[in-house]
Amino acid sequence: MKRTHTCGELKTSDIGHEVLLNGWVAKRRDLGGIIFIDIRDRYGITQLKISPEKKSVHDVALSLGNEFVISAKGKVVKRESINKNMPTGEIEVDVDSIEVLNTSEITPFVVEEDIKAADDLRLRYRYLDLRRNSLTSNLVLRSKVYQIVHKYFEKHDFVEVETPILMKSTPEGARDYLVPSRVHNGKFYALPQSPQIYKQILMVSGLDRYVQICKCFRDEDLRADRQPEFTQIDLEMSFVTQDDVFEMLEGMFFEIWKEIKGIDLKLPFRRMTYDEAMENYGTDKPDLRISGDMKIVDLSGEAAGTEFKVFLDTLNAGGTVSALKLEGKEVTRKVIDNLTEFVKKLGIGGLGYIKFTSEGVQSPLAKFMSEETMNAIKEKSRAVAGDTLFIISGERKKALTALGQLRLRLAEEFSLTDEGRFEFLWVTDFPLFQYDEEESRFVAEHHVFTMPKEEYLKFLDSRVREEVESIRANCYDLVLNGNEVTSGSIRIHKSDIQKKVFDIIGLTDEEAKQKFGFILEAFRYGAPPHGGAAVGFDRIVAILCGLRSITDTIAFPKTLKASSLMDDCPSEVAPSQLEELGVQLIKKQG
């Protein structure tokens, strides 16, 4: 019963050898006399041949159904007709005996590469879905990346430290997953949103270089690239500047891409400040693969010369009139209608456009402007015949963000994205704070331990909104093909600066002491300057696998409602368990 080979490795050089294969019945083709069976394991598929002359094994073969687990013994022979579409297509195994190791009920869907089943069904029977090579290979790739990362950081003297999964709930940031304590009734642990505080304390301990591939948990609504529990490569270094962190991570990405893709990434990665990114791409995570780059063109100056009331009102209110140029594509009425609807959903009043053709311009805005103004716009945007300009006006950040979304939409609509490329980009100098209108207070844009840039320290005592929001931080993201794949910062290591930051976000001394007292205390005993980052492990695996969603890089993912369909989790618990925890359920109103 013990196999001599896997189902993916037999070749012509094995012809004549006696072999034994284990695997699942993927397909049976019964031609009346001769029977062919495709046997599958995670390494591949091999064709078994069962001749009618071998009566006993032929009888067994007749009884086999899909997904039966079998052990087949026989001799490797050359095929009469070669199948060039499969790696083992030149040979087959002339079977002498088959042992049925287990039967299978009829599966809810057919296990095949070109899967037809809907997502929820696949998730419910995840173990069947995972029998498919396209899914297994994701997990194998993920495992390889894991090993490369461990090896890389080991080489650079990092210490891998496990930090607690049960930790203190802290304010700010995402909603915590809470775990009630039995021993301390009425008290709760939180699952880590990230091991942020622990890794900083490890720096205080002098660990110097810490890394961990760890699970993180955030109780927020999900997206295709967001799971409630996800994995990050978490690292922290002492006595470093931003450049040191960049260099270390660039080296890691270099090795991953080298080993997985056989690609030599060009180092160092490009850099851009947050302000540049917002201004040119309308997002803090620009996708640089789009042909022509399609930067945002500020037409505020030109728009001031028109008689279009919407533009003039916007400019008077301090807003912007900006545009994107689509090069050399035919834009139909229908496309414009769809795009207009798209930007309206983003809260933008409408979408202006100017089509430049060899016969002249075509635009509903033309009647509001002189020929000179139109020429100025053409000049500024460097448009030529065949180009179309899409114009959005509004409050600056809102308009730019909408243009950023429109840029992606246009790239999709006109297939402008070069899918084969990997464009890495460091985005730096993020704002430290943002004013939260709902809560009427400042909130940390990254996290509360982020170090402001030196030249902005003077504004830490200010409460003027413009000044506080102007503060830039030693904070950075790594963007890959428009996805945020890494985020980090140089941290505050001085209590006085930390206190000022707490002050700005409205955390009183008492609250700060209660929530973060231990870390503030730790910082009093010689905290070294330090910084680090966290890499979204699932996302980089997804990108390496060519997937849009991280779901299929995770063995047992959760749905958008954060439930696991296979084991039906979360689920209710026994009243006795709740009682022990001192937890009482209240029915939600309505």
Next chain:
RNA sequence: GGAGUCGUAGUUCAGUUUGGUUAGAACGCCUGACUGUCACUCAGGAGGUCGCGGGUUCGAGUCCCGUCGAUUCCGCCA
């Protein structure tokens, strides 16, 4: 929390616009035939709570209301 899409045989879908005979197709499954297939082929067969609940109607897969689930986006995600 909000918006969109989807939910019909084991599976993937058509049928819903315009309510009306016995709800169809393909794949899978079962039976039979077939000795070189690899999407085997051929003949036959079984298989349905039209997600669930309520309403309108002589009559609802189809119209209305609610609800559940999946999914995409917005809010949210330091």
